[in-house]
Amino acid sequence: xVSSALDRRTGTSSRAERVADIIERRSRYLPTKIxxxxxxxxxRASALYRLEALLKGKPNAQSSExxxxxxxxxxxxxxxxxxxxxxxKSRFSRATLNIGVMGLMGQGKSTLLKSLSGLTDSExxxxxxxxxxxxxxxxxNKEGSIEIKVTLHxxxxxxxxxxxxxxxxxxxxxxxxxxxxxxRASLPDRSFERExxxxxxxxxxxxxxxxxxxxxxxxVPGTEPHHQLISVEEVADYVRxxxxxxxxxTTYKHLAVREVNISCPFQNPDVGKIALVDIPGLxxxxxxxxxxxxxxxxxxxxxxxFITRPDPQRYQWQDADSALYDRAAEALNNLAGRSFMVIxxxxxxxxxxxxxxxxxxxxxxxxxCQIADCSSPEDANRVLDHVLNYLTxxxxxxxxxxxxxxxxxxxxxxxxxxxxxxxxxxxxxxQSNFSSKIDESFTxxxxxxxxxWWSEMTIAFQELRIEFAEQCQSSSTQLASGVEAVYKxxxxxxxxxxxxxxxxxxxxxxxxxxxxxxYADYRDQLRTLLSDHFSHLDEGLKETTQxxxxxxAKILIEVGQLGVLADDLEGAEFLSAFRKLVERDHADLERLxxxxxxxxxxxxxxxxxxxxxxxxxxxxxxxxxxxxxKEPILKVGPNTTADLILAALQIDYDRTxxxxxxxxxxxxxxxxxAAYARVEKLIDNIIYHKDAExxxxxxxxxxxxxxxxxxxxxxxxxxxxxxxxQTTIAQLEEVNRIDTIHFLS
Numbered sequence: 001x002v003s004s005a006l007d008r009r010t011g012t013s014s015r016a017e018r019v020a021d022i023i024e025r026r027s028r029y030l031p032t033k034i035x036x037x038x039x040x041x042x043x044r045a046s047a048l049y050r051l052e053a054l055l056k057g058k059p060n061a062q063s064s065e066x067x068x069x070x071x072x073x074x075x076x077x078x079x080x081x082x083x084x085x086x087x088x089k090s091r092f093s094r095a096t097l098n099i100g101v102m103g104l105m106g107q108g109k110s111t112l113l114k115s116l117s118g119l120t121d122s123e124x125x126x127x128x129x130x131x132x133x134x135x136x137x138x139x140x141n142k143e144g145s146i147e148i149k150v151t152l153h154x155x156x157x158x159x160x161x162x163x164x165x166x167x168x169x170x171x172x173x174x175x176x177x178x179x180x181x182x183x184r185a186s187l188p189d190r191s192f193e194r195e196x197x198x199x200x201x202x203x204x205x206x207x208x209x210x211x212x213x214x215x216x217x218x219x220v221p222g223t224e225p226h227h228q229l230i231s232v233e234e235v236a237d238y239v240r241x242x243x244x245x246x247x248x249x250t251t252y253k254h255l256a257v258r259e260v261n262i263s264c265p266f267q268n269p270d271v272g273k274i275a276l277v278d279i280p281g282l283x284x285x286x287x288x289x290x291x292x293x294x295x296x297x298x299x300x301x302x303x304x305x306f307i308t309r310p311d312p313q314r315y316q317w318q319d320a321d322s323a324l325y326d327r328a329a330e331a332l333n334n335l336a337g338r339s340f341m342v343i344x345x346x347x348x349x350x351x352x353x354x355x356x357x358x359x360x361x362x363x364x365x366x367x368x369c370q371i372a373d374c375s376s377p378e379d380a381n382r383v384l385d386h387v388l389n390y391l392t393x394x395x396x397x398x399x400x401x402x403x404x405x406x407x408x409x410x411x412x413x414x415x416x417x418x419x420x421x422x423x424x425x426x427x428x429x430x431q432s433n434f435s436s437k438i439d440e441s442f443t444x445x446x447x448x449x450x451x452x453w454w455s456e457m458t459i460a461f462q463e464l465r466i467e468f469a470e471q472c473q474s475s476s477t478q479l480a481s482g483v484e485a486v487y488k489x490x491x492x493x494x495x496x497x498x499x500x501x502x503x504x505x506x507x508x509x510x511x512x513x514x515x516x517x518x519y520a521d522y523r524d525q526l527r528t529l530l531s532d533h534f535s536h537l538d539e540g541l542k543e544t545t546q547x548x549x550x551x552x553a554k555i556l557i558e559v560g561q562l563g564v565l566a567d568d569l570e571g572a573e574f575l576s577a578f579r580k581l582v583e584r585d586h587a588d589l590e591r592l593x594x595x596x597x598x599x600x601x602x603x604x605x606x607x608x609x610x611x612x613x614x615x616x617x618x619x620x621x622x623x624x625x626x627x628x629x630k631e632p633i634l635k636v637g638p639n640t641t642a643d644l645i646l647a648a649l650q651i652d653y654d655r656t657x658x659x660x661x662x663x664x665x666x667x668x669x670x671x672x673x674a675a676y677a678r679v680e681k682l683i684d685n686i687i688y689h690k691d692a693e694x695x696x697x698x699x700x701x702x703x704x705x706x707x708x709x710x711x712x713x714x715x716x717x718x719x720x721x722x723x724x725x726q727t728t729i730a731q732l733e734e735v736n737r738i739d740t741i742h743f744l745s
Contacts, residue, residue, distance in 0.1 A: 016272030018392040019097055023273055025396065026092040030403075033743040034089040037410070038082060040740040044417060045078045047732040051424060054721075054728060067427060070420050077413055084406050085743075090299040091399070096140055096275040097391055099384075100301035102328065104320055107309045108344040108374040113139055113278055115380035118267045122232050123148065124278075125240040134241035134254040136296060140275040142263040148230050150238050151259040155179055156223040158256070166204040170197060179219065183212055211252050218256035225258050235260070268381050271388060277301055297331035302338065302395055303387060304328060306366070307374065308358070309344035315354030317361060325364045333402045336365035337394070342383055345373045403744055410741045417736045425729050434719035441712055442704050446697060453560070453700070454693060460559045461683045464551060468676040475668030478547065482540030483664050486533050490657050495529045496522050497650055506642040515640040519648065526653050527621035534614060534660065538606040544671040545604050548679065549575050552599050561707050575600045586702065592695040595685030602678045604671055613667055617659040621652055 013021075052071045055064040101109045110124045117124075117139050123146065124137070153162070155178065163182060167175045170192075176182035187205045192198045220226040230238065239260055242251040266274075277300055297304070306328075308321060329335040341362060343355045355371045362369050367390060372379035447454050496502050509518040549572040557563035557574060566577035579596040582589060633655075634640065634648035686692050705713040 014272075015270045015388055015392060019272030019274060019388070022392065022395060023095060023097065026399065027094075030743065031089050031093040034085050034092070037741060037743045038085050038089070040735065041078050041082055041085070041410075043735040044732070045075060047728065047735050048075060048078075048417070048420075050728050051420075051732060054428075054725060055424070057721075064427065067420065067424060070416075070423075074413065074416055074420065077409070077416075081406065081410060081413065087298045088403060088406065091302070094300075096273045097395065098138075098275045098277050098301050099387060099391075100277045100279060100297060100304045101307060102279050102304055102324065103307035104324060107307045108346075109278055109307050112305075112307060112342070112344075112374035112380050112383075113137075113276055115374060115377045116266060116268075116276060116384055117141075117262075117264055118377075119146070119262070119264060121236070123235045123262060123264075125236050135239050135257045135260055137239065137260045137262065137278040138275050138300075139278065140261070140263045141266040141271050141273065143265050144263075146232060146262065146264040148232065148235055148263075149261045150228055150230050150257055151261070152218050152220060152226045152228065153256055153258045154220050154222050154225045157225055157258060158219050161258075163204070163208065166200060166208075170201055170204070179212075179216060182209070183216075185209070207249055208255060211249060211255065214252035215256045218253060235262075267377055268384060271384065274388065294327065294331040297328055301332060303367075303391060304332065304335070304339040305383070305387065306339060306341045306364075307344055308341070309346055309374075310351050310354035310358050312349050312351040312354050315351070315357050317358060317363070322364065333405070334398060337367065337398050339366045340383070340387055340390075341366045341369040342374070343369065343371045345371050345379075347373065347375075407742070407744045411738070414736055414738055414741045417732065421729055421732050421736065424725075428722075428725045428729075434715060434722060438704075438712055438715050438719065441708075441715065442701060445704075445708055445711060446700055454696065456559050457555070457696075458687055460555045461687050464555060465676075465680060465683050467551075468548075468672070468679045471672045472669065472676050474672065476540070476544055476671035478540040478543040479537065479671050480668055482537045483661075483668070486536055487657075487661065489533050489536070490530065493529070493533070494653060495525055497526070497646075497653055502646055503642045506645050510642060510645075515638065515645065516636045518642075519634065519636045519640070519645050522645070522649050523621045523652060526649065526656075527618055530618050530621070530653075530656060530660070534610065534618075535606050537610055541604040541606060541609060541671060544675060545602050546572055548602060548675045549599065552679070552682065564706050564709070565703060572600075582699070586699055589695040589699055591685055591689050591691040592699060595682050595692075598678060598685065599682045602675075604674055609670055609674070610664070610667060614660045614663050617656050617663065620659075621656055 048071050052068060055068050055071075101113060103109050114120065114124050119139070124139075159176060159179070159182070164175050166172070174185070176185055187209050189205075190201065192201060237251065238253045238257050240251055241249065241254050244250050277296060279296055306325070325335070325339075328339070332338055341364065343358050345352060345355050359369050359371055368386065370383055370386065372383050374380060444452065446452055449455055449458060492498065496505060499505060506518055506522070509521065512518075513521075550570070553571050553574045556578065557570070562578065563569075563574065565581060566574050569577050575596065579593075579600045582593055582596060587593070633651045634644060636645070686696070700707060705716040
């Protein structure tokens with residue numbers, strides 16, 4: 001424990017040695033242990049947040065309100081304890097014992113500090129009747145020459161610690177996020193009902209806003225404050241707030257200063273590693289001072305010296321004195337055991353009687369109350385001796401009591417978290433048989449050849465097979481419709497044969513070349529035209545393949561309930577998407593993949609099915625004679641006329657179309673036969689093959705919650721919720737071990 005106060009060094013050791021021993025004992029292991037406990041508390045908070053989120057998502061969330069309320073209360077307590085631990089860690093990590101010096105404006109704090117440290121007005125400005133020191137100062141006892149370090153605000157700390165509190169307290173809109181925004185802000189004269197608010201607004205407007213140009217250059221950009229060493233001669237410029245007879249500032253650097261640290265040898269050589277923390281005088285309308293006070297007391301101060309200088313005419317304790325004490329008690333535990341009252345006797349004002357009266361009527365609880373002349377080094381050091389002797393005798397016990405209070409609360413917190421964990425476990429009703437329920441449900445839904453999904457799919461594809469087998473006895477309606485459309489096109493668009501003034505055009509061609517060439521060229525044109533016409537049969541063949549894919553997809557979607565796996569696509573688009581899904585995520589299902597590939601890649605085309613069968617007739621119109629048996633109708637000579645050529649072309653064209661028509665009548669059955677063959681190959685792979693059922697069972701086992709969202713999906717969701725409950729509760733149990741919350745041995 002901290003305590004080791006019972007085995008304090010005594011005897012001939014000096015006070016400075018005892019101070020050093022106390023610092024060493026405090027910092028030996030406690031800061032490290034506290035840091036571990038901080039992490040463990042944060043882990044508890046995270047686990048509780050996850051638990052709270054689960055409770056909010058619980059179907060009967062109303063019934064969980066008491067638990068949520070308990071968790072919320074515990075989270076607040078965790079945040080409080082983290083703040084306390086942070087303060088403890090800061091206190092126990094310090095290399096000095098710190099004495100805070102507090103008091104209202106102009107009570108003699110700076111005078112006392114000068115008397116103790118031997119510094120002068122150059123380092124600690126103190127003038128009668130004014131708040132001279134405007135920034136927090138820390139005076140540390142250290143051998144050697146005087147060293148002074150000024151910490152200047154960064155842009156972020158200046159806005160957050162100095163400017164924003166005014167905006168928040170005065171409820172001003174649009175807090176500035178940059179110094180430029182603050183410079184452009186509109187802060188006109190305005191009225192407030194409360195005198196306090198008027199004073200605050202005056203400080204913001206007249207001190208900080210209107211004088212920004214005088215000190216802005218000192219504020220460093222970014223987030224981190226800037227530290228710099230300054231000379232003794234410069235100190236007053238950075239810490240003193242000078243005002244003229246109208247109350248307006250005449251010095252400005254202090255507005256950009258966050259803190260001043262002064263190291264120097266104190267007048268008393270036996271004080272050891274101590275520091276005096278001078279907190280700016282309260283009551284001068286600087287809103288940030290109270291926040292600085294609370295933060296400083298919580299982290300930087302071990303004991304407090306309250307300084308007050310009574311008026312020789314009106315000497316009684318004021319409400320402001322009690323308010324200051326109460327504010328200090330908010331930040332520093334056991335203030336009664338950590339505070340001293342110094343009533344400042346002034347030779348100039350002859351307030352001895354007033355001092356005596358205040359000492360006799362003091363109601364605030366402090367270790368002791370002394371009357372001393374703060375301007376007298378002898379009196380000041382007598383006070384310091386008294387405080388230091390008390391510190392060396394009692395500070396470890398006081399710190400131990402403070403730490404023990406925190407430790408006791410942490411143990412109670414651990415117990416309350418465990419109670420919440422147990423209550424949550426009972427409330428969520430964790431079950432362990434979901435897996436068997438889901439497996440049983442899936443087995444029933446998938447079924448066999450006699451019932452269930454597998455039976456329905458087998459029947460549907462068998463019926464599809466029969467349907468396509470019967471269609472083999474009939475011509476393809478899509479191709480037949482396409483052929484009729486092409487025949488009509490052949491009659492309506494026959495090139496030179498249906499052109500106006502056909503003979504004149506042929507005659508013109510004869511004159512341009514000769515009858516033989518004209519006849520041959522027009523035959524080639526008719527051949528090309530027929531090829532173009534019949535190539536449109538491709539559309540009918542595509543319709544055939546699309547119709548096959550639509551029928552297969554319909555079974556997979558409606559009977560197999562697989563549409564949900566492919567974004568509710570249909571027809572060929574569904575088959576393509578479904579195949580890609582299986583290839584990507586279920587590549588081990590080889591039989592299923594093979595069947596899907598067979599149907600997805602099924603295509604019938606004009607170039608593959610029809611063109612090879614009819615091109616032998618189309619080529620007859622070519623001027624290249626491949627066979628002597630297929631000579632042109634007309635033997636053209638030099639004197640052949642245009643009318644004869646036109647008549648011959650008509651005969652050639654009609655004969656070729658008739659031959660193609662006869663050939664196509666034989667082909668009208670081919671698309672149906674090809675479709676049946678492809679469907680049968682599909683069914684062989686995905687239904688009848690010995691591995692087909694096994695592949696489907698594996699596949700559906702993996703996607704069962706999507707396919708059967710109500711029957712299995714809801715069960716799996718509940719199972720996942722239960723598993724999440726169990727995991728979260730187990731995690732909370734793990735992080736809430738009692739051994740992880742102890743930092744005192």
